[in-house]
Amino acid sequence: MKILYSPASPYSAKVRMAAHYTGLPIESELVKTDDQPALLVENNPLGKIPVLLREDGSSVFDSRAIMQFLDRASGGKLYPNDREARTQAEVLEALADGITDCLIAHVYERRYRPEEKIHQAWLDKQWSKVTRGLGWLEANPVSFQHGLTGGHIALAALAGYLDLRFAGQWETLWPSHSAFIVEFEAQFPAYADFKPKG
Ligand SMILES: N[C@@H](CCC(=O)N[C@@H](CS)C(=O)NCC(=O)O)C(=O)O
Incomplete structure (x- = not known):
């Protein structure tokens, strides 16, 4: 494959x-x-x-x-068997992907529109969702209680993309991201090889 x-x-x-x-x-x-x-x-x-x-x-x-x-x-290596834990992992993935969708919309608005047609209100709306999403992560710290899941992997991909395209603009919105990455890398040592790169 x-x-x-x-x-x-x-x-x-x-x-x-x-x-x-x-x-x-x-x-x-x-x-x-x-x-x-x-x-x-x-x-x-x-x-x-x-x-x-x-x-x-x-x-x-x-x-x-x-x-x-x-x-x-893989016989269930990405999502927990426990139904509640699986729901939580899937919701975490939905949140990470949803924030990523807003970031991609932001990047594409600036990349594909002529400068005079860039719609600032649209950029602001997307960024407000990013702000709320990262605030949610800060208020609801991610648990690794059920091992590494697809939710954690989606979140690590999001953090890498924030670093790549929005460095200096997001870190204070989710201060505990560093702790998350430390724990993630402990369970997925190849993170640096796979994170989004320019
Ligand atoms: N919901 C889709 C989003 C995929 C997506 O937007 N991919 C971007 C790259 S990160 C892409 O292919 N963009 C090219 C395009 O939209 O034509 C997924 O989760 O796979």
């Missing part, structure tokens, strides 16, 4: 970390979404990464479907 990815993509970082953590034999292939190559659009009509290419020629997207696929394929 193979994951189509780009090094800066936070959702790609999430599923590649998850694949590594499960130990499943999955390769990665770099794609440029701006070029919308045939390999990408033929396997995901949305033209987005990540995409998991399976051995039978079928594909799995988006990142949350890939996470659930990897969990099943």
